[in-house]
Amino acid sequence: MSRVRTEEEKAAARAASKEALKRKWELEQEENRSAHETYMREALRQAKRAAALGETPIGCVIVHEGKIIGRGYNRRNTDKSTLAHAEITAIRKACRALGDWRLEDCALYVTLEPCQMCAGAIVQARIPEVFIGCMNAKAGCAGSVYNLLEEPAFNHQAKVCRGVLEEECSRMMKVFFRDLRLRLKTSVEEAVPEKSRDKRMNE
C-alpha cells in the first residue's frame, strides 16, 4: 500500500519536475542553436552601433513569430539617460509594434547579461525566453549578482539560455575596453607636456 506523501516530498517532486522541464527546454534550444545564433548576430550588429558612438557595446533584439520587432543598443552617454539601455529601447519598440505592454510570445536576445533595471523590465513585460551572449559578473541580474529572471517568488519567470555566441559577445566587450584604456592613456599623455612629465619622473 502506498504511503501518503508529506508536504516536503510533494514540494521536492514539484521542484524536480520543474527542473526536468527546464533541462528539456535547454536541450531543445541546443537543437535550435543556429537560429538563436542568427538573432544574436543581429544583436551584435546593434552593439556595434553603440561602439561606433563610443558607448559600451551592448545590443538587443526581440523576436516575435520569427520576425524581429524591436531593436536597441546602448546610448546611455549619447542620450544622457539612465534608461537608454539596449533592452529598454528594444522592449519599447516591441511594445509599440505589438500594441501591447505584454510581450508574451517573444524571445529577447541580448549580447550581455541584463542589469537589474532591464531584468526587471523583462519580467514586467512577461517575456518568456531570454538568450544571453556573455555574462556580467559585476552587474548581471540573470544569475551573476542576482537572478531576477528566474526568481520563483515573482509572478513571472523567464527561461534563460546563456552563452549564445559567447566568444564573439565577450570579445566585443574586451576590445572596446582595451581601446578605451588606450585612448585614456593617450589623452593623459597629451594633457601632460613631455617636459613636465620628465621633470616629475626625476623628482
Ligand SMILES: [Zn+2]
Ligand atoms: Zn540594463
